[in-house]
Amino acid sequence: MTRVAFAIVLHELQERSRDRWVLVVTGLFTLLATGISAYGVATEDYSAIVTGPSLVTMATFLVPLVALVLGHEAIVGERERHTLGLLLSLPVHRSEVLLAKYTGRLLALGLSLALGLGLSCLFLGPGQRQVVLGLISPTLLLGAAFLSVGVWISTACTRTATAACIALATWFLLVFIYDLALLASLVATDGALSQDTITWAVSLNPAGLYRMTLMAELIGVSSLQELGLTVALPGTIKSVAIWVGWVTIPLAAGSYQLSREGSGR
């Protein structure tokens, strides 16, 4: 990493630590995670099947929103403040500027998640504590995927308000509408869609893959089947490929877009 890129990473981290939105979301995430942990402890015998899965459900909704909002103004914000030209005129390649901005914001997201999940562990016994701490990495991966999409949106837009609207629509589409659309297609086809097709469709969405993988890990596939939920997880290679794709493809698209900016016709 070049000196300029490193400086941008540090600057992003510093800037986010003073960002009211990041502070509010970190507080909210910590509050909800701590509340869920406290409730899990109160249920005593059911703690194992309440705490982890409830945190996963909460993170599936909240983390994509936080990541998209964190990423949506990375580039367009600089453009509106007239500082993008200043950044791009520094002796650094444009793709490095984008990557450094992404890395700085990902570090800020990681710190927020670690703080939220870490504090929620205060109520838990050693066994459950390990489970919750084990959620930090996959949850950060979920955030990394949506942050990448957010940064791409930011590169493509010329106004922060437009980027914010697209980011919110993306969150709504991938976190709410996507599952409903799958359900609707199952009903519409009268169950003709195969289990494999549904599994693939769910796992192509990072929010679905995150929830499906962690639920199966925390509760066990057999327990889910007892609840009437048939889970056929994609293999490790397929899962890795999906995660890598969600993190790298939007970033690559954003980087290409930024490299073309100002190239005339």
Add this chain to the structure above:
Amino acid sequence: MKITTDSLVVEYGKLRALDCVSLPIHSGEVTVLTGPNGAGKSTLLGVLLGLIAPTQGEVRVDERLIAAQGHFAPVWFRRQIGFLPEAVAFSENMTGRQVLSFFARARAVSKSRVEYVLGWLGLENAASRRVGTYSRGMRQRLGLGVAVLTEPDVLIMDEPTGGLDQQGLSLLWEVFAEWTHAGRTVIISSHELSLIERRASKIHIFTAGELRASGTPTQLRVQSGLPMEMRVGPGLDEVYEAILREKR
């Protein structure tokens, strides 16, 4: 250092933002690009800054090619440039000192230079305040500080006088004098010719992407054929500065 643009063309779709612009820019001079909105001034600055790639033509620095069709100015040239964008705002959450420190870290400038520049800008008392609380003029002064932080060989400024009070303008004139005295290059785009003209070495007038006239302020006056007017006495800005000096 001599910067030369040769038959420079920049097109955005059907819009020709620069149309066959050829001009020399010499070191030790303050070169002013002026003209109405959309005349192509900022586009030319963008080409020099490596933000815009020419559609046709080329830019050379001491005969060395730095920008040509589809190619942005390279990193080695951008190392020698300081830039003040138009109406720069910076992140509202950061303090003035943090903004300058970021650019200092990115360009390997010492902390003591950051403190010196903050003092020179007259922002030492506001350095720990968020930029969001700064007036427009203070932000512009901070932008000036970012531009001169590395004491670059080439200083490029887009509408540098915008929002500056008399104290800010004095700093700007100081920079012009220091840079030209040291044989460095200053290139600015400006609408406010009345403010700039006495500091300008060369003025290039653009309209609709074309270079219409070039020369020193005196040469342009003669070219225009307008009747000459003689002014007796100092300008009001000089009177203002003299009053401030007396008060100190």
